[in-house]
Amino acid sequence: MTVSEEFTSLTGRFRGELLAHIYRMLGSAEEAEDLVQETYLRAWRSFDRFEGRSSVRTWLYRIATNVSLTAIERRRRRPLPSGLGAPSDDPEAPLVAGPEVPWLQPLPDALLGGEQEDPATVAVSRAGIRLAFVAALQYLSARQRAVLILRDVLGWPAAEVAELLGTTTTAVNSGLRRARAQLARALPAENELAEPAEQDRRALLERFAAAFEQADAGALAALLAEDAALEMPPLLTWFAGRQAVARFFAASPPFAEPGRLRLVPVMANGQPAFAVYQRAPGGSYHAYAVTVPTVATTGIARIVTFFNPDLFGPFGLPREYGAAAAGPAPAQERGIPPWPR
Numbered sequence: 001m002t003v004s005e006e007f008t009s010l011t012g013r014f015r016g017e018l019l020a021h022i023y024r025m026l027g028s029a030e031e032a033e034d035l036v037q038e039t040y041l042r043a044w045r046s047f048d049r050f051e052g053r054s055s056v057r058t059w060l061y062r063i064a065t066n067v068s069l070t071a072i073e074r075r076r077r078r079p080l081p082s083g084l085g086a087p088s089d090d091p092e093a094p095l096v097a098g099p100e101v102p103w104l105q106p107l108p109d110a111l112l113g114g115e116q117e118d119p120a121t122v123a124v125s126r127a128g129i130r131l132a133f134v135a136a137l138q139y140l141s142a143r144q145r146a147v148l149i150l151r152d153v154l155g156w157p158a159a160e161v162a163e164l165l166g167t168t169t170t171a172v173n174s175g176l177r178r179a180r181a182q183l184a185r186a187l188p189a190e191n192e193l194a195e196p197a198e199q200d201r202r203a204l205l206e207r208f209a210a211a212f213e214q215a216d217a218g219a220l221a222a223l224l225a226e227d228a229a230l231e232m233p234p235l236l237t238w239f240a241g242r243q244a245v246a247r248f249f250a251a252s253p254p255f256a257e258p259g260r261l262r263l264v265p266v267m268a269n270g271q272p273a274f275a276v277y278q279r280a281p282g283g284s285y286h287a288y289a290v291t292v293p294t295v296a297t298t299g300i301a302r303i304v305t306f307f308n309p310d311l312f313g314p315f316g317l318p319r320e321y322g323a324a325a326a327g328p329a330p331a332q333e334r335g336i337p338p339w340p341r
Helices: 003-026 029-045 056-073 119-126 131-137 142-153 158-165 169-186 198-213 217-223 242-251
Strands: 224-231 238-240 261-268 271-279 284-296 299-306 320-323
Touching: 003 029, 003 056, 003 119, 003 131, 003 142, 029 056, 056 142, 056 158, 131 142, 131 169, 131 284, 142 158, 142 169, 158 169, 198 217, 198 261, 198 271, 198 284, 198 299, 217 224, 217 242, 224 242, 238 242, 261 284
Parallel strands: 224 299
Antiparallel strands: 224 238, 261 271, 271 284, 284 299, 284 320
């Protein structure tokens, strides 16, 4: 076995969880992919000096964490619109864009590992990547993020975290307490995050997709929780409350007639989401947005819609497909796969 083959054999299986780790730190799938490459490049350059005093996994996480900390020093945090200001009280007012903001991005689950990956590794990759959690992490300092992720998401002992960060166990425990307290203020209440049973969740999401495809604002409003919120990066404007969100959708152009939108099920941040295509004048459908609904026992609690067609590539989806049919068709009739179980 050559040195290159040995390196790949020892390190390759950790790529998905390293990507997830860096994504949690930075909130950008694109940057995470770049920094995974940087992590492996640094690991390769120092592989001849790796003495096995720690596991390969710990060694790679040390490199990935330090790469992330350096990157955060050069970048602003990646928020969602709700992290930058109060919700709009007028759903019919002009929307305000924020193109200069480095927005939080969704993470396609497909990037985290395929069927050939070790199930334990995939499970680690998909832990702690919910959109609301990653958005809340952005409120923490770089080192607080690292401490909280390594301790609470990955379950590392405080002593190992202290060694990785070059600090003391006491400092790690103190930083963890502060990070938990700040995270609790940024995350929604626990009852808002509680999900219904799997069968009920799937049925609700199917009704959610049908409401969009059929341009049925009333049906959509009936699915929303009383305190539902709608965020739409790169727009600074966002809405809170069922009435405001429903009024916005009722007045939006895609709800002017049925069949203007097609929703393709995808998985993002460990939860069901949709790639949204919009019908063009010629009849074909073009990449429009990726929308991530958060389902609670009270209904759809939050909708985060990313208006960025460039996101379709990482999800493995084309930017255009199909000609318009007579009307919206069920996913099964369009050859669209259901969400993974």
